[in-house]
Amino acid sequence: xxxxxxxxxxxxxxxxxxxxxxxxxxxxxxxxxxxxxxxxxxxxxxxxxxxxxxxxxxxxxxxxxxxxxxxxxxxxxxxxxxxxxxxxxxxxxxxxxxxxxxxxxxxxxxxx
Amino acid sequence: xxxxxxxxxxxxxxxxxxxxxxxxxxxxxxxxxxxxxxxxxxxxxxxxxxxxxxxxxxxxxxxxxxxxxxxxxxxxxxxxxxxxxxxxxxxxxxxxxxxxxxxxxxxxxxxxxx
Numbered sequence: 274x275x276x277x278x279x280x281x282x283x284x285x286x287x288x289x290x291x292x293x294x295x296x297x298x299x300x301x302x303x304x305x306x307x308x309x310x311x312x313x314x315x316x317x318x319x320x321x322x323x324x325x326x327x328x329x330x331x332x333x334x335x336x337x338x339x340x341x342x343x344x345x346x347x348x349x350x351x352x353x354x355x356x357x358x359x360x361x362x363x364x365x366x367x368x369x370x371x372x373x374x375x376x377x378x379x380x381x382x383x384x385x
Numbered sequence: 386x387x388x389x390x391x392x393x394x395x396x397x398x399x400x401x402x403x404x405x406x407x408x409x410x411x412x413x414x415x416x417x418x419x420x421x422x423x424x425x426x427x428x429x430x431x432x433x434x435x436x437x438x439x440x441x442x443x444x445x446x447x448x449x450x451x452x453x454x455x456x457x458x459x460x461x462x463x464x465x466x467x468x469x470x471x472x473x474x475x476x477x478x479x480x481x482x483x484x485x486x487x488x489x490x491x492x493x494x495x496x497x498x499x
Contacts, residue, residue, distance in 0.1 A: 307487060316389075316475060317490040362428070364488075373418075373488075375428035 275300045275365055279376035286353055287384050294348040294379045296363035301341045304366040308337050308348050310359040311378070317362065320348070353383045387412045389491035391476050397497045398466055406461045406494050408476030414489075416479045417459040418443065419451065421472040422493075428475070434459055435482065466498040 276299045286292055296306075305324045309317040321330045321337040323346070329338040336349040346363055363376040389410045398404055410417065418433035420443075430443030434453040448470055450462040459478075463470060476491040 309490075314493075316492045317477075317488075319487045319489070322487050364428075373430055375420075377425075377427040 275303070275367060275374040277363065277365055277374050277376040279361075279363060279379050281379060282377065283380040283382075285382040285384060288353060288355060290353050290383075291349070291351050292353055292381075294350070294361050294381070296346040296348070296376050298344050298346070298365055298374075300367070301344060302367070303341065306339060306346055306366065307364045308335075308346075309362045309364060311362060312359050320361075350381075353381075355383045355385050357381060357383050387489070389476055389478055389489050391474075391491040391494050393494060394492065395495050397499065399499050400467055401465050404463050404466060404496075406463075406474060406476075406496070408459045408461065408491060409457050410459075410478040410489070411457065412478065412480070412489070413456065414478035414480050415456070416482050417453065418477050418488075419449070419459070419461045420475045420477065421445065421470075422475065423472050431461070431474075466496075468498050470496065471498050472496060 278297045280295050307322045308320040311317050323330045323339045334351040339346045360378040360380045362378045365374045392407045415436045419431040420428045422428045429445045431445055431449050432443055432451040434440045437453055437456050440451050440453055453459055474494045477488045479488045480486045
């Protein structure tokens with residue numbers, strides 16, 4: 274079964290910094306992955322979806338990459354803002370695209 | 386507005402008292418699923434449904450039931466809740482199987498079983 278690890282578990286940065294969140298997985302036979310953010314007490318908001326045939330996706334200040342050979346995905350956030358403070362989760366879809374595996378999340382705090 | 390709704394948002398109940406958490410989506414999505422989120426364990430899938438009358442177990446189905454009689458609704462049923470089912474529950478949907486499309490999540494239901 275797929276195992277997903279997110280490092281670091283928590284991160285605190287000053288406003289304006291560029292930062293990278295990491296997600297590693299054990300089974301390269303993934304279908305694709307999705308990055309979410311979760312605000313305290315709220316649901317999950319989709320950020321980016323990368324198909325297995327793609328290497329990266331961009332949306333505004335966010336860029337997500339996928340490297341199946343190394344078992345890694347990274348989420349790059351440019352020019353971070355206090356409003357980016359949230360928990361970020363990566364989610365992998367297995368080869369049958371029926372079951373999902375969530376990472377444990379990285380709690381990001383951007384200090385003004 | 387396209388959305389996934391869950392009710393109730395908060396629920397405190399006692400052991401053994403049957404309860405249902407409703408989930409509804411207005412986007413005509415085929416795929417729906419339920420997750421629970423617990424500290425240190427992350428999000429785990431309980432059940433999912435590929436379409437009407439098609440449901441399947443996720444990683445942690447014990448103690449839960451679901452039904453999918455209509456496309457828009459996917460209720461989660463706890464026949465005899467126990468304290469270890471105290472958790473934050475999320476319902477989600479996607480147009481087809483999630484690998485092809487984004488998933489949309491509901492706002493969550495915080496359940497406490499005493």
